[in-house]
Amino acid sequence: MSPASALSVSDLHTYLGESHVLQGVSFDVAAGGVTALLGRNGVGKTTTLRAMLGLVPRSRGTVALAGDDVTRLATHAIVRRGVGYVPEDRDVFAGLTVDENLRLAERGRDPRYELVYDLFPDLRRRGAQRAGTLSGGQQQMVAIARALLNDNRVLLVDEPTKGLSPLLVSEVASALERAAQLTTVLLVEQNLGVVQRLARHVVVLDGGRVVYEGVAEELLADHARVRQLLGVHGEGRPAA
Numbered sequence: 001m002s003p004a005s006a007l008s009v010s011d012l013h014t015y016l017g018e019s020h021v022l023q024g025v026s027f028d029v030a031a032g033g034v035t036a037l038l039g040r041n042g043v044g045k046t047t048t049l050r051a052m053l054g055l056v057p058r059s060r061g062t063v064a065l066a067g068d069d070v071t072r073l074a075t076h077a078i079v080r081r082g083v084g085y086v087p088e089d090r091d092v093f094a095g096l097t098v099d100e101n102l103r104l105a106e107r108g109r110d111p112r113y114e115l116v117y118d119l120f121p122d123l124r125r126r127g128a129q130r131a132g133t134l135s136g137g138q139q140q141m142v143a144i145a146r147a148l149l150n151d152n153r154v155l156l157v158d159e160p161t162k163g164l165s166p167l168l169v170s171e172v173a174s175a176l177e178r179a180a181q182l183t184t185v186l187l188v189e190q191n192l193g194v195v196q197r198l199a200r201h202v203v204v205l206d207g208g209r210v211v212y213e214g215v216a217e218e219l220l221a222d223h224a225r226v227r228q229l230l231g232v233h234g235e236g237r238p239a240a
């Protein structure tokens, strides 16, 4: 592990049912900015994030936060060490208001409401609205805001732009860009335009293993490699 790693996983193995989903995943996430975790559908990106947090069992391997081994800690203890998680399904409480969703996410003494409302002014206006009546994009904003409320060292963000309109994709990307100035972000993202805009480093998974690790700009400039690793053209379109 390099000294500047915010997060480091080594030889992570996870079985889900009979499936050996993670088969020795190892990579470092540099401190600051965005590292993108990429790969075709079903290669284990979400499972990697969940394994880091102890949400799925790891049969082998280690997870370290800024050099501290957290492998044996319970999920809540890892979260308390400063790891925020924005899951793929925008887990907002549909029956609660936007305000209530945010209040429930508060962890420390000084929740960062000013930052959150500065990034997402709409959430202040919609404080009394039930989260279940928000659009998908607005729900995503709530999900990201919940993680940003706390002063996390690392944010794990799973496909935040999935299914959003181009305008909302751009808004979510802007919010993550700002968030990444404050904290280290590990981002699972299929939209290569967003990866290009945000990520400095990329890690590519295939078959439950890391098959590429490097500078985002270099990978994205190599369209043949992108197509080989991700099955899409460099512009983010599916390969024919």
Ligand SMILES: Nc1ncnc2c1ncn2[C@@H]1O[C@H](COP(=O)(O)OP(=O)(O)OP(=O)(O)O)[C@@H](O)[C@H]1O
Pocket (backbone or CB within 6 Å): 016, 017, 018, 019, 021, 039, 040, 041, 042, 043, 044, 045, 046, 047, 048
């Ligand atoms: N509970 C489970 N039991 C058995 N297999 C599972 C379970 N959950 C996920 N898997 C399998 O594990 C593999 C990895 O899933 P995962 O969701 O981590 O992939 P992903 O790279 O995030 O995919 P996507 O890009 O489609 O979200 C897939 O083949 C999936 O079918």
